[in-house]
Amino acid sequence: MKTSSAQLDIIDCTPAIGSEIRTDVDTLLSGREAETIRATLERRGVIFFRGLQISDEQQVTIAQTLGTIVANEGEGGIYKISLDSSVNQRAAYLKGSLFWHFDGSLQPYPNLAALLRAVKLSETGGQTEFCNTYAAYDDLPAADKEALADLRVVHSAERSQYYVNPEMSYEEVTFWQKSPTKSCPLVWTHKSGRKSLLVGATADYVIGLAVEESRALLARLRDWATQPQYVYRHEWQVGDLLIWSNTGTMHRALPYPADSGRLMHRTILAGEEPLQ
Numbered sequence: 001m002k003t004s005s006a007q008l009d010i011i012d013c014t015p016a017i018g019s020e021i022r023t024d025v026d027t028l029l030s031g032r033e034a035e036t037i038r039a040t041l042e043r044r045g046v047i048f049f050r051g052l053q054i055s056d057e058q059q060v061t062i063a064q065t066l067g068t069i070v071a072n073e074g075e076g077g078i079y080k081i082s083l084d085s086s087v088n089q090r091a092a093y094l095k096g097s098l099f100w101h102f103d104g105s106l107q108p109y110p111n112l113a114a115l116l117r118a119v120k121l122s123e124t125g126g127q128t129e130f131c132n133t134y135a136a137y138d139d140l141p142a143a144d145k146e147a148l149a150d151l152r153v154v155h156s157a158e159r160s161q162y163y164v165n166p167e168m169s170y171e172e173v174t175f176w177q178k179s180p181t182k183s184c185p186l187v188w189t190h191k192s193g194r195k196s197l198l199v200g201a202t203a204d205y206v207i208g209l210a211v212e213e214s215r216a217l218l219a220r221l222r223d224w225a226t227q228p229q230y231v232y233r234h235e236w237q238v239g240d241l242l243i244w245s246n247t248g249t250m251h252r253a254l255p256y257p258a259d260s261g262r263l264m265h266r267t268i269l270a271g272e273e274p275l276q
């Protein structure tokens with residue numbers, strides 16, 4: 001589908017998720033179309049501007065037209081994502097981004113959205129995949145919707161670390177257990193009234209279910225939400241600016257060599273809706 005506003009061409013990439021927006025840098029910097037861009041982001045989960053080739057300052061300016069920047073991440077609103085520990089000291093932690101998750105599951109207000117700009121790419125791998133957790137919820141059988149309605153899931157940093165380091169030492173386990181856990185609904189009812197599924201790598205266990213039942217349910221719902229019809233895979237080109245809705249999608253990066261030089265500049269928009 002293709003829709004147009006005064007200064008935007010919006011081209012949907014798949015039925016359920018992902019739209020390319022064609023426009024010029026001045027329009028984005030001015031904020032004139034910010035309302036339409038935000039609405040498109042909410043509706044489509046992921047939007048991107050191909051080969052926009054903007055500076056860090058311009059990225060921050062565009063982000064400010066769309067929401068409130070989380071300034072304590074990175075420098076000047078720009079956080080560098082790289083698996084090279086000389087570029088990012090938390091490179092080892094970032095390996096967790098290779099598994100389906102949403103950001104800020106442990107925060108009271110998960111990020112609204114993130115802007116990601118491709119500065120340097122790996123020759124192999126490094127695509128980013130997103131799945132639409134609104135569409136995944138909407139398509140669940142009615143019996144599932146009823147069964148899941150009141151379930152709550154405990155999210156933990158420790159759980160997500162098992163994906164990166166399956167055989168953690170006692171010291172590692174107890175280190176990660178110091179991070180507070182958080183109980184979240186399995187189905188997030190948003191201010192808009194829309195509902196999305198909340199699973200992903202930090203989802204540790206479903207309160208009140210037997211261990212096996214809980215693990216099976218979380219795996220089944222992740223598999224459901226990440227079926228091809230809900231997924232958009234972004235094949236990056238240098239200069240692309242992509243924005244994902246963090247409250248209505250999960251994401252993951254596909255593996256790439258740590259020494260590839262892949263570098264992404266990220267700007268985060270603060271959450272506007274509590275998750276409780």
Ligand SMILES: [Fe+2]
Pocket residue numbers: 097101102103251
């Ligand atoms: Fe992430």
